[in-house]
Amino acid sequence: MENKHITIFHGPQHPGITGNMSVELDLIGETIQKATTHVGYLHRGFEKLIERRTVIQAFTIVCRICVPEPDPNEANFAMAVEELTGLEVSPRAQYIRVMVLELSRLAAQFLWMAGQSGSVGLYAVGQWAIADRDLILDLFEELTGARVYHMYIYPGGVRRDLPEGFLQKVQKLLIYMKKRLLDYDDIFINNASFKNRAIGVGVVNKDEAIQNAYVGQVLRGCGIKADVRKDAPYLVYNELDFEVPTQEAGDVYARALVRRAEMDQSVHILEQVIAKMPEGEIMNKLPTHRKFKLPRDDTWVKVESARGEFAYYMAGDGSENIRRMQVRGPSLVHGFTLLEKLLVGQELSDVALIMNSLGICPPEIER
Amino acid sequence: MKWSVDIKGVISPLKILNAFWQKPNTIAYPAVKKETAKGYRGFHTNLLADCIGCANCQDVCMNDAIDMIKVDTEYNAKNSSQCIPRIDYGRCCWCALCTDVCPPNSLKLDEEFVGVSKYASDFLYMPKDK
Secondary structure, X not given: OOOOXXXXXXXXXXXXXXXXXXXXXXXXXXXXXXXXXXXXXXOOOHHHHHHOOEHHHHHHHHHHHOOOOOHHHHHHHHHHHHHHHOOOOOHHHHHHHHHHHHHHHHHHHHHHHHHHHHOOOOHHHHHHHHHHHHHHHHHHHHHHOOOOOOOOEEOOEEOOOOOOOHHHHHHHHHHHHXXXXXXXXXXXXXXXXXXXXXXXXXXXXXXXXHHOOOOHHXXXXXXXXXOHHHHOOOOOHHHOOOOOOOOOOOOHHHHHHHHHHHHHHHHHHHHHHXXXXXXXXXXXXXXXXXXXXXXXXXEEEEEEEOOEEEEEEEEEOOOOEEEEEEEEOHHHHHHHHHHHHHHOOOEHHHHHHHHHHHOOOHHHOOO | OOOOOOHHHHHHHHHHHHHHHOOOOOOOOOOOOOOOOOOOOOOEEXXXXXXXXXXXXXXXXXXXXXEEEOOOOOOOOOXXXXXXXXXXXXXXXXXXXXXHOOOOOOEEEOXXXXXXXXXXXXXXXXXXXX
């Protein structure tokens, strides 16, 4: 009997979908003929919302652009405002920001691990990963007062100083993580089930990656050593020693190996941050929110998020409002160009696997 | 087609069985409660003896979650507007900007965060006087 051509919606309720989005799939049998991304089920219109608020008010919205890792958004926003207004950030605040960003990266990688393992049916790994991520969220709760949306990295510094004994708690967590991450190698990274499913699937080649401006693990997974923290250092990353892991194969497994190696690097960076944490002020004295004005100028800032380069364009017009802000997250190109291309010719069961390996966050697409 | 078996890849995941002898990460809620961190951003409190009714909190709130209302209670003598803030928890995003801009530092966030009610009107929350 001949297979019929059918069209199905994969998501937005499907557990293998990364966030509230869906992919419309044209199938013949189990093989995908065409994939079309649909977004807009969750947050949208961030850029327009921000234009209607003062700088200080807009600060609380940006973290919502990516749920798994809100901190790169906060850092980008703060850095853009600081660049436009000429605010200087103290070394202590910069080190605290790096600590928050790296903890956030580690938490996001755990969340990725939960999704990626779930996409191949290894649910126990996902439960471990979520539990370990929670240990990081506990630290965030103590430092920032919130677990997921921290609203902590503020233009001019950070909102709170480190609580007493906080660095020791981070140190204790890192000792645990170093041991724990080896367990993940055994149960997930070296797992034959995952390897069989991931090797040779969702392959991206080097030329295509450069031509289409892919970022993050997609780029590093096909052998290109690109990381904003090294290429255009921000905050105090130029004072820290770390490596940019790469792989050559360009498939789902190569991206997983890159992410796993990046978790080790985050732990290494955090150890240095704890050792080097300077004393001093954490915040500049700022005018009230009605008097906090952006000059008539524009800027482009970027940070390396857990999923790749994350950039903001910001323009001021001399008033207390932001004239224009544009968000360029890694998902924009990965969720449209790359995903739609990679899925063609793949099996239906590989959709969740490939999506998770790209780290797509829908609000960055329809922003 | 060549068949091969990844022996290490088959055996190493069995390490997960060790978890049977480890202490679980989960807690027996509600018998055991997780302690909230000091400084957690929970429900609002407003020390009425200090509140001056300036409405800075209302002005900074980007969600329009704060209304300044008159209530039958004893005000601070310096409260010229005779109004105090009421929070709409259907709108609040717990950003704590309202507490940052409070000149007498009377509006604060408490560590308490569990609130259950069958009435939607209870979302309009009068901060406790403390």
